[in-house]
Amino acid sequence: MLTVILCGGSGSRLWPLSRDLHPKPFIRLPDGESLAQKSRLLAESIAGGDETLVVTNRLLEAKLVEEFREIGRGSARYILEPEGRNTAPAVAAAALDAARRHGRNIRMLYLAADHLVGNRAAFAKVVEAADKAADAGHIALVGVDAKSPKTSCSYLESGPAGKVAFYPKPGAATAERLFDSGRCLWNTGIMCVRAKTLLDQMARHCPDVLQAAAAGLDAGRSAARGGNAFVLLDPENFAAAPSLSIDDALLAKTGSIRAVHGDMGWNGVDSWESLSALYSPGDGGNRSLGDGEALFRQSTNTDVFSHNRLVAALGLDGHLVVDSDDVLLVAKKDRADDAGLACRLLRENRHPATRAHRTEFRPWGNFTLLEPAPRFKIKRLELKPGAAISLQLHRRRNEHWIVVEGIAEVTRDDETFLLATNESTYIKAGHTHRVGNPGRIPLVLVEVQSGDYLGEDDIVRFEDVYGRI
Amino acid sequence: MLTVILCGGSGSRLWPLSRDLHPKPFIRLPDGESLAQKSRLLAESIAGGDETLVVTNRLLEAKLVEEFREIGRGSARYILEPEGRNTAPAVAAAALDAARRHGRNIRMLYLAADHLVGNRAAFAKVVEAADKAADAGHIALVGVDAKSPKTSCSYLESGPAGKVAFYPKPGAATAERLFDSGRCLWNTGIMCVRAKTLLDQMARHCPDVLQAAAAGLDAGRSAARGGNAFVLLDPENFAAAPSLSIDDALLAKTGSIRAVHGDMGWNGVDSWESLSALYSPGDGGNRSLGDGEALFRQSTNTDVFSHNRLVAALGLDGHLVVDSDDVLLVAKKDRADDAGLACRLLRENRHPATRAHRTEFRPWGNFTLLEPAPRFKIKRLELKPGAAISLQLHRRRNEHWIVVEGIAEVTRDDETFLLATNESTYIKAGHTHRVGNPGRIPLVLVEVQSGDYLGEDDIVRFEDVYGRI
Known part of the structure; x- marks a missing residue:
C-alpha cells in the first residue's frame, strides 16, 4: 500500500501561530512532535506501508525533510507544488504518479498532515476495512462520530445499501441539521482507494483538475537529494489547475463513496479550541502554553500561548491570547475562529505577518529577524554542527558577521578562514561568501x-549542499 | 512663589507602560507631551513663578532634564533622592531647601508631575485662592468634585468654620460613604503653603521625616550642570527617613488644612481608565493607542495600546490590551487596576520587566535591547547629533560596533577615528572607548x-559631558 501525505494548506484558522511558510503541519504539540511528524509515523505504522509519497509546496520542502530527519525517518518521494492549488490537484498528482510507477491497481492511503490520530491500533483496523472497500472499487472515506455541528469539516451520511451522501463543509444551519440527525459522521479526510478508481472518477467529475495535474507531472523536473526523490511539478501547467478541494471537485459529485466508521482518537486540530484541548488546564481552567511566562489573576478558562514575553491576564474568562514576535491575537474563545478571517483579510493586503514568523527555518538551521529597519536589518543565525549556507552573493547589501557562540568557517571570494566566538568579518556587496559550522555545537x-x-x-546562489540552486 | 514639582513614584497602576525607570511622569499623552512636561509648563504659567524646584530620583535626573530641554524650558533646581522614600521626605526636603535659600516665609506651590490640569486660567485662580489661605497660615489643598468612589486618591471633607477632615486613600467602603455624602472632594495633591507652616507642622506630626530630610540635605552634594543646579541628598541620612506619604505623615494628622475647590479639567491619570479617557474612541467605542496597528472584529469598548506589533482583537468587549516589548497585559477593564498588584508581585521577585523598558533613554539618546542572551547581547544605540557617550571601559565584555545610519566618531585608547555608515569596529574588554555623533542626523x-x-x-566611566561620574 502506498501512503500519500498531503502537507499543505495555510491553516489560517490557527493564525498567527500558523503562517503561509509555517502552516499547521509544522505546529508542535505538547509532546514536542509536529503534526507532520505524527502523520509520517502514523503512515509507517501500517503494516505494508511500502512507500511514502508526500505532496507539499516547494517552499516547504526543506522544512519538511528536516521534520522527518528529526524523527529518524528515511527516504520518501516528494511531489512539490509550485503553488498551492487546494487539495484536488494534489490528490490527482499523487494518484497519477503512483499509477505510473506502480500500475493503476496500486492501493493508496491518503492522509493529511494536519490532524491527529491518537489510537494507532484502532487506526490500523479502520484502514484494513477501508482498504477492503477500496478493493471493491469504492472510494472509502474514514468518518468519526460528529461531536458538534462544526462547519470546518465535511460530513458523511450513510444511506441504504451502503450508499453515502457527502456534504462538503456546510454552513451553520446545514451543520446543525446534519449533526442533529444523529446519522452523520465527520469526514476525517483519511481515504483508501485504488489509483484507477480515483483517476477514473476524477476523469469523469473533474477532468480539468486531472489534466492540469498530469501536464504538471509530465513537464515536471525530477531530482534526488539526500536519499529523497523529488518531482517539482511544472509551474505553468500546474497553474492551470482550478483551485478546488477534493471535497468539491470529486467527493460531492461521485456516487462511489463508502464510509468506514472509526473510533481512533481523532482530532482535526482545526481550531484553537481543538489545539488547546491537547493541553491540560491548570488552576481555574487556565492554560499556559508555549515557552513564555503567564500570570493569571481573577482569570478562568483562559488559554495563553506565549513565546518570549510575559503575559499578564487579569479578569479574563474564556479568552484566548496568542502572542508571537510580530502579532498578538486576543479573542473571546467563541470568536477565536475569526482568526482565519483576520488572516485572510491581512493576506489580501500582503501583510508580512501572514507569510512567515520572525524566525524561519532552513536546512542549515534557522534565522530570526530581530530588527527590520528601512536601511538595515539585524538577524541572528543559528547553524547546526556540520551545516553551511549556500555559496552566494548579494548585489546590493553588505553583511557584517559577528560570531557570538561556536566557531565559523567563512569563505569570502578565494579565501577561507575560521572565526572564533567574539570575532567578526565583513562581506561587501558583490563578493561571494559562505559560512559553515565546522564545530560540534551550534554556531550563533x-x-x-x-x-x-x-x-x-x-x-545569487552558486553552490548549495541542499540543492537550492 | 516657588513651585515644587514632585516627580517620583513608580506608577505601577499603569504597568507595563510605566516602569521603575520610566514612571508615570514620562508617559506621553495624545498631544505628544509627557505629564512631566505638562507639569513644568503649568508651574511656569503661574505669574510670579520665580523658580522651579524639582524633586526626583537620581536615576531619573538625566531623563527629566531631557524632557524639559525638549519643551525649551531652561534652568531648574533639582533635589535628587538616592532612593524613593514616598512623598513625605520629598516634601520636607523641598521645604527645607526653600526656607534655607529664600527664608521661612517663602510661598510654595506643590505640584505632582503625574497628573493633568486642562484649564490653566481656572488653575491660576485656584492657586490665587489657595495662596491666600496659605498666607493665613493654613495648608491649602486643592480639591475637585469627586466623580466616583475611587480608592486611589485621598478625600477632603469640609466641615464647619472652614475646618477640613482629611481622609488618606480610603478602602472601598469608606470611599463609597465619602462619595455618597456629596460633601467630599478628591484631593488633587496640589498644595499652597508657606515653608514655615509646613516645617512647623512636620516638626510636630512627623519629626523623624523632617530630621532625615534635613540630614540628607546637610550632607548632600551640590553640583551645577548645563544651567541646572543639583543637590544629591546624602544616601545614608536620607535612607533613615520613614517611607511615608505626605497624606499619612502629615495631612491626616494636622488640623491646619483648608480646602480650595477647583474646576480646572483635572485628571489624576491614576488608572488605565483615566489614561484611555484622554483618547477619542473610534467605531464601537474601541481605541487604538500607540504606534502599532490594531485590528478590531466584533469588538467593542476595547482599548489597545500597541507598540510595534499588530494586535488583532476578536470578540472583545470592555477589555484593555497593553502590548510592550517584553510584557503583554490583557485585562477586563474592571480588573485593570490589578496591573499594579501584578507589577508589585513581579517586583518582589525582581522581575526585569518591572524595572525598565527594552528601550531606555539616556542624555545622549537611547538604546534598545534587541536580544538578551546569556553570553551575548544585541543593542541598537541612537545618538543625537552632537551627543557622545561617556569615555568608559568594561572589564569583562567586548563590544562590536556597526554604524548603520549616520556617522560616528570613535575614541579607542589613544586613537580617534571616524566610522561612516556600514563601517564597524571592535572594542576589546579593558580598553577605554567612547562614541560620539559628529554629524547632523541621528547616529544609529x-x-x-x-x-x-x-x-x-x-x-568604569572616566569622562562624561553629562556629569555621570
Whole structure:
C-alpha cells in the first residue's frame, strides 16, 4: 500500500501561530512532535506501508525533510507544488504518479498532515476495512462520530445499501441539521482507494483538475537529494489547475463513496479550541502554553500561548491570547475562529505577518529577524554542527558577521578562514561568501545587513549542499 | 512663589507602560507631551513663578532634564533622592531647601508631575485662592468634585468654620460613604503653603521625616550642570527617613488644612481608565493607542495600546490590551487596576520587566535591547547629533560596533577615528572607548556585546559631558 501525505494548506484558522511558510503541519504539540511528524509515523505504522509519497509546496520542502530527519525517518518521494492549488490537484498528482510507477491497481492511503490520530491500533483496523472497500472499487472515506455541528469539516451520511451522501463543509444551519440527525459522521479526510478508481472518477467529475495535474507531472523536473526523490511539478501547467478541494471537485459529485466508521482518537486540530484541548488546564481552567511566562489573576478558562514575553491576564474568562514576535491575537474563545478571517483579510493586503514568523527555518538551521529597519536589518543565525549556507552573493547589501557562540568557517571570494566566538568579518556587496559550522555545537552568528535594498530576493546562489540552486 | 514639582513614584497602576525607570511622569499623552512636561509648563504659567524646584530620583535626573530641554524650558533646581522614600521626605526636603535659600516665609506651590490640569486660567485662580489661605497660615489643598468612589486618591471633607477632615486613600467602603455624602472632594495633591507652616507642622506630626530630610540635605552634594543646579541628598541620612506619604505623615494628622475647590479639567491619570479617557474612541467605542496597528472584529469598548506589533482583537468587549516589548497585559477593564498588584508581585521577585523598558533613554539618546542572551547581547544605540557617550571601559565584555545610519566618531585608547555608515569596529574588554555623533542626523549603531559577564554595572566611566561620574 502506498501512503500519500498531503502537507499543505495555510491553516489560517490557527493564525498567527500558523503562517503561509509555517502552516499547521509544522505546529508542535505538547509532546514536542509536529503534526507532520505524527502523520509520517502514523503512515509507517501500517503494516505494508511500502512507500511514502508526500505532496507539499516547494517552499516547504526543506522544512519538511528536516521534520522527518528529526524523527529518524528515511527516504520518501516528494511531489512539490509550485503553488498551492487546494487539495484536488494534489490528490490527482499523487494518484497519477503512483499509477505510473506502480500500475493503476496500486492501493493508496491518503492522509493529511494536519490532524491527529491518537489510537494507532484502532487506526490500523479502520484502514484494513477501508482498504477492503477500496478493493471493491469504492472510494472509502474514514468518518468519526460528529461531536458538534462544526462547519470546518465535511460530513458523511450513510444511506441504504451502503450508499453515502457527502456534504462538503456546510454552513451553520446545514451543520446543525446534519449533526442533529444523529446519522452523520465527520469526514476525517483519511481515504483508501485504488489509483484507477480515483483517476477514473476524477476523469469523469473533474477532468480539468486531472489534466492540469498530469501536464504538471509530465513537464515536471525530477531530482534526488539526500536519499529523497523529488518531482517539482511544472509551474505553468500546474497553474492551470482550478483551485478546488477534493471535497468539491470529486467527493460531492461521485456516487462511489463508502464510509468506514472509526473510533481512533481523532482530532482535526482545526481550531484553537481543538489545539488547546491537547493541553491540560491548570488552576481555574487556565492554560499556559508555549515557552513564555503567564500570570493569571481573577482569570478562568483562559488559554495563553506565549513565546518570549510575559503575559499578564487579569479578569479574563474564556479568552484566548496568542502572542508571537510580530502579532498578538486576543479573542473571546467563541470568536477565536475569526482568526482565519483576520488572516485572510491581512493576506489580501500582503501583510508580512501572514507569510512567515520572525524566525524561519532552513536546512542549515534557522534565522530570526530581530530588527527590520528601512536601511538595515539585524538577524541572528543559528547553524547546526556540520551545516553551511549556500555559496552566494548579494548585489546590493553588505553583511557584517559577528560570531557570538561556536566557531565559523567563512569563505569570502578565494579565501577561507575560521572565526572564533567574539570575532567578526565583513562581506561587501558583490563578493561571494559562505559560512559553515565546522564545530560540534551550534554556531550563533549576528548578521547586520546594510544597504539601499535588503529584500530576501537579492541573492545569487552558486553552490548549495541542499540543492537550492 | 516657588513651585515644587514632585516627580517620583513608580506608577505601577499603569504597568507595563510605566516602569521603575520610566514612571508615570514620562508617559506621553495624545498631544505628544509627557505629564512631566505638562507639569513644568503649568508651574511656569503661574505669574510670579520665580523658580522651579524639582524633586526626583537620581536615576531619573538625566531623563527629566531631557524632557524639559525638549519643551525649551531652561534652568531648574533639582533635589535628587538616592532612593524613593514616598512623598513625605520629598516634601520636607523641598521645604527645607526653600526656607534655607529664600527664608521661612517663602510661598510654595506643590505640584505632582503625574497628573493633568486642562484649564490653566481656572488653575491660576485656584492657586490665587489657595495662596491666600496659605498666607493665613493654613495648608491649602486643592480639591475637585469627586466623580466616583475611587480608592486611589485621598478625600477632603469640609466641615464647619472652614475646618477640613482629611481622609488618606480610603478602602472601598469608606470611599463609597465619602462619595455618597456629596460633601467630599478628591484631593488633587496640589498644595499652597508657606515653608514655615509646613516645617512647623512636620516638626510636630512627623519629626523623624523632617530630621532625615534635613540630614540628607546637610550632607548632600551640590553640583551645577548645563544651567541646572543639583543637590544629591546624602544616601545614608536620607535612607533613615520613614517611607511615608505626605497624606499619612502629615495631612491626616494636622488640623491646619483648608480646602480650595477647583474646576480646572483635572485628571489624576491614576488608572488605565483615566489614561484611555484622554483618547477619542473610534467605531464601537474601541481605541487604538500607540504606534502599532490594531485590528478590531466584533469588538467593542476595547482599548489597545500597541507598540510595534499588530494586535488583532476578536470578540472583545470592555477589555484593555497593553502590548510592550517584553510584557503583554490583557485585562477586563474592571480588573485593570490589578496591573499594579501584578507589577508589585513581579517586583518582589525582581522581575526585569518591572524595572525598565527594552528601550531606555539616556542624555545622549537611547538604546534598545534587541536580544538578551546569556553570553551575548544585541543593542541598537541612537545618538543625537552632537551627543557622545561617556569615555568608559568594561572589564569583562567586548563590544562590536556597526554604524548603520549616520556617522560616528570613535575614541579607542589613544586613537580617534571616524566610522561612516556600514563601517564597524571592535572594542576589546579593558580598553577605554567612547562614541560620539559628529554629524547632523541621528547616529544609529548596532552594538553586539560578547563576554562571560554582561551586566550594565560592568562600566568604569572616566569622562562624561553629562556629569555621570
